[in-house]
Amino acid sequence: MELEFVPVDYDYFDFEGRNYVRMIGRDGDGRKICVVDSYDANFYLVLREGYGADAVIDKINDIEVSKGGRTSKVLKTEVMDKHFLGEKVVGIRVWISNHKDAHEMISLMGDMEGVDFRREWDIPLVTKYIKEKGVEPLVWCNVETGDHDVLRTVEGLDVADVYFAESIAPMKNGEKFVPKILAYDIETTGREIGEGEILMISYCSGNERGVISWKGIDDAPEYVEIVEDEAAMIERFCEIVRENDADILTGYFSDGFDLPYLKARADYYKVVLDLGVNGRGPSFARGRIPSGKVAGLVHVDLYRFVDAVFSQYLQSETLSLNEVAGELVGARKEDFDFARLANMNESDWRDFFSYSLQDAVVTHKLAMKLWPDVNEFCHIVKEPVFDVTRDRMATHVENHILHNLDRFDEIAERRPGHGETNERKMKRRFEGAFVFEPTPGFYEDIVMFDFTSMHSSLIVTYNICGQALRPSAGDDRYTSPEFELDGHDTRVYFDKKVGFFTTLLSEIVDKRKEAKLAYAQARGVGVSGCRGVGSSSSTNDLCNSKNREPVISKAELNMFKARSNAYKLLANATFGYQGFYGARYYSREAAAATLAYVRKLIHDTMDRISGAGFKIIYGDTDSIAFLSDGKSREEIIGFLKEINEEFPGIIELDLEGFFDRGIFVAKRDSKVGAKKKYALISIDGKIKIRGFETVRRDWCGLSRKLQDRVLRMILTEGDEKGALKLVRDVVDKLKSRDVEMEDLMIKTKMKREVDDYVTAGPHVAAARKMIEGGVRVGVGTFVEYFVGEGSGKRVGDRVFLAGERVKYDVEYYLGRQVLPAVEGIFDVFNIDINAEVKGERQEKLF
């Protein structure tokens, strides 16, 4: 029979000495089903030039590996014309009976005469399956089902039906798959996994929501279900999860907390944490934070996705659910003071239930918000949801490459070995980008240009990749600018013939442009009817031309935005990927050369702009700021167009903006202009603050807020005298001890374990205090402290945690926080803020 199927989750297993891929997903009727497909593990032996395949094949056919009660052998071989790093090679594709033995098999085929090298044995089986069969995650396909003994192994699964795929192929115009998402959250008495009890579990999948608890009160809200005890609560939760029949189970930091905690408590009570379809508990993969996997229900830890993919684009200072959800979905968690736990009355419990439910609701909202992004990443890098939500950018870049190699008949490069990564890590750093040293001052009428995806467009334009690297110059080669590598000046050369690496990157850049345009146009349509849709190309045809009504749904709009964003992130990460020690396609020369091109381009462009009579005031990597010098905006834009025509390849300079005023300050204790530290106000009144203490989380709120207000007053009103008054007010408040403790807290993130610090700064002292108080502090923990009065010489001796009844140190906050934050700004106006404040002190004395 035939059926429609969308795969969501993948894994593989052995049956009678062979590998099978097991997929869980939905059929056309929305039933959760399991589809099993046969897939044999395989790899390539690449032949040495001049050697034939027959002798090699004869030899490997005899190789067997017996291990763990199974015997792996060669099933089949095929001689194929392939490419490796763009060069033609002859490969023997070898199919074997078990992927788990691939590594062992390959080592037995090591020093074989005629075999140059071996590849693709280190690619996960599921990745190879998706790549080769085109059965992509979240893409509908047609399955021709059939009988097979292997179905015995999946008969017990808690799904609507199980099928064996006789054949399987993606559908041409499948619908978009919308998953059912169930969010959950637990409240516990302990902070460590398994230490203490779970008091309640909350869940939310849209309208279906509730809290299960064994801490009964007489009139609990109707959404609370009270059960006998903790074990019963865990079992009831499993039951609810299974009945809910979601595709995705999601939590926030649930890999690191909720799921392992549940598992530990379930183990303690000897009940099965049976959340999935196989009647067994979750499994945890190795790693710094072990990934929790539930069979047939994709467990997604949203924190990990946000951390890996989104964090650098968020304003949030911590990645707490509260902050991230606040920023992304405008939803805040409820507050609950955990100190109340010690002594709870009925009303406290009601608050706690409500708080817990809200956590699950907010997590669900966040999951719905991020789904378009997860979905796009899945479609682009063609890896399952489970992996896409946990992989870092470098892995995304690599997976995107791996899944597209077949179009180039390319055999994949291998992953570097341990020794190799260590060797790469040991290598010296290479020179990075160029930053222009600004002259401190207050400027007016500023223009800023910046290059769009500068590194990526240079890589594409000059074919900068390891594959194209050549030892000498030539007509068919690009010659890089001169740069220093490992102590001597050098140039490198790249063949002009494009290969898969730069082709794929240029596709990413194109698709990003396409999605960005579609998004912009769709938004135009959505906001004020059908307009600005001039092109007739299919991606731009977003209007129903008959009735001129917008036909773009909000979901589609979000899709374009997510797609544009995913391609942008992928493009931006590609440069870093080439210089990343763990990369299959690592090329230190390419990474260093890219930076040499980056420096040359910014210098040449700066010369071009100043050559046209403009005064450059700043620039960093890919941006240039200069004074418009009375020229109109139209003239500037015309000038930009003119320069753009002179760039080679896909290099493009963009208008970042026009700014009415801007301030650049000097480095501390110096007259030299500080780099990466400036504030601008754009012509529409938007303020852009970069690098200042205002935007640094390791400064106290008092200094940050004051500096922000000072900068704003100076930029919007040009009123440094008014700003001076702001400082005086704060100084007075500080001295009269009128400042809220909250504004004096200094927050830092631990970058290593407490004992691993060579020099122990104040935050380490604070961390030690926290540990004394029973808090576990490790890498990633946020430490908050204030500096109080005391005799200690070091700041670290006067560090106190929130709630400690110690007077704050006025001198410290004045001299080390408040004044330093504004000193440089007033210097620009020749105002000595220290003298001003001291003067005030003198006046008071008199």
Added chain:
DNA sequence: AGCCACTCGATTTT
């Protein structure tokens, strides 16, 4: 004890 040069460590910018 105080100054100075230096290193360490956290954070931000691109």
Added chain:
DNA sequence: ACGAAAATCGAGTGGCT
């Protein structure tokens, strides 16, 4: 374990006077 380097700046450290 899972993109890159440039840059600022506070705090601590150890040698010197």
